[in-house]
Amino acid sequence: MLSVLCALVLAGCAGSAPEAARSKDRLLRATASVSVEPGAGAPAPGAAAEEAADAHEHEDEVDEDGAEVGDGLDPTVDPAAGTRAHSPLAAMTEAQIEELLAKDPAALGPMSVGATNAGALFNGVRMPESDRWELVDPGHAWGTRETVDALDRAIAEVHRQFPGSPKLYIGHISARDGGRLSPHKSHQAGRDVDISYFLDARHRWYQRATAANLDRERTWAFVRALITETDVELILIDSSVQRLLKEHALKIGEDRDWLDEVFQYGSRKPRALIRHARGHANHIHIRFYSPVAQESAVRAYPLLVKRGAIKPTAQYVRHTAKKGQTLGSLARQYGTTVEAIKRANGLRSTAIQAKRVYNIPRPSSGPAAPPKHVVVPPRRLPPPRAAEASRPVRHEEAGPSLGG
Structure with a gap:
């Protein structure tokens, strides 16, 4: 019976001292904020690392309207307009779930438990190594299967449009079991990702994006893919970088009304998908929906707590x-x-x-x-005419012009 249940689930899932604690926090900040030269191996700390760590420590993950974006629950999503998530665990009895928890917990698949600033991760998936990205801190690059796949899909789209694109640097996602990850408020449930912009050839991790070094074409291709091809909940980008990307998108023919729905910069429309937050000129913060992992957590939460697999969120x-x-x-x-x-x-x-x-x-x-049921809103897609007018230029047709 156990093997049958495993097949069902897999088919549905496509007290230290204060000083020691402070030392651990400092180590995590340094590891997460070091400079990495393209093609380098393990990151090495330095003056730039200390500066970046200090900047990240004060990141507050609050948008310019004062609304908190670290809770992982967006009350503006209309349940009637979105899609209720479904989990393969919904077809299982509590006894069947408990049997798998006891004998083969991995067969239950990844679960994103609770809010992103007060949650946990069960059966997390580590972001794999790739020639398309560099993991800055592999020990804290764990997410849901949906997070890992969505990130891979968006990066792959950039390489489809621009073969031979340089690596992106992926910072923190979550710890293996989720929970508090210094210095962040969020990153607790496997759905948050810190990732670099596409910059020039001297690109380092945690380097500030400016008009002089931002590769607008590749960065916009990446952000556009996140919006149109993945279930992204929000994207945090400093308003100075939003301006550069929005100007570029208009220049290549994207629909202005759609861009006003997407970007907070230059728009009066409420709750844009891309929001300003201090500390995000040197990296992008992405939060994905993980419908299966979130709904599986809702179904299994009482049993996970009962067996001590997770602490109550x-x-x-x-x-x-x-x-x-x-x-x-x-x-x-x-x-x-x-x-x-x-x-x-x-x-x-x-x-x-x-x-x-x-x-x-x-x-x-x-x-x-227990965690709340998740409703995934419709993706914010551009109108068909804009999609046709802004057909991405292939690398063979015209190489990217750094700086727009």
């Missing part, structure tokens, strides 16, 4: 800080502790800022509530 109240409020006052208001709020938000001090959104842990005497 945290539940948060989102609080917009007001002038004069402190962590102490928030802790008293919500019945939690200052340290718990600091951990939930990756804070190193007790200072908070007015108008910033903070995660406040919700006290609970029992197991946390």
Whole structure:
């Protein structure tokens, strides 16, 4: 019976000391932010690494409207307009799932548990090595199967249009089992990816994209593929780089109304797919939907907790800080502790800022509530006329002109 169940599932899935903890955080930041020369092997830390680590440590993953983008749940998605995710585990009984958990847990497939800033990853898939990308920190490049496949698909599209394109650098996705990954607020459930822009021949990991070094054609081809060929929830790009990419897209004939739906820069339309967040001029942050992995987690969550395969995922109240409020006052208001709020938000001090959104842990005497069902919205596709007018120019026809 076990082999039959495995086949069914696979067919459906296409207390250290404070100083030691601080040392570990510093090591992770350095590893995630080192400079890598094209063709180099293991990354080596240096002055550029320290500067990049400092920049990344202060990345807040809040868009310019003050809305938090680190929670992995987008309340603007209309369930009626989207597609409810389905998992092969839906056809299985709890007894069948428990049997697989006991005898062959890998057969259940990857699961993205909870929110991206308070979640876990079960049966994660490590991003493979490739001649098309460089893994900056392979130990923290674990994601869902859908995340890995979507990233590969978008990069492959760039190489289809521009054969011989240089490597991209892939930074953090998630730890093998998900959970808190310093210095990020998110990256906890296998659906977030930090990746470089396509830059010039002197490209290094965590190098700032500018008008002088950004390869607009390849970077736009990559971003366009993410939007049109994958289930992407959001993309974080600094507004200065958004401007360069949007100008290039208009120049090659993309539909202006569609670009206003996609880019936050230069648009008044609400909740653009590509949003500004400080700290994202030197890398792109992508968050994918993983419908199967997310829905499998919803189905199996109580059993995963019951067997100790994962810890109960945290539940948060989102609080917009007001002038004069402190962590102490928030802790008293919500019945939690200052340290718990600091951990939930990756804070190193007790200072908070007015108008910033903070995660406040919700006290609970029992197991946390299971993850919510996921609804994947329709992809934001350009109108047919724009798709025809902006047929990508093949490398053989005209090579990319760096700098537009």
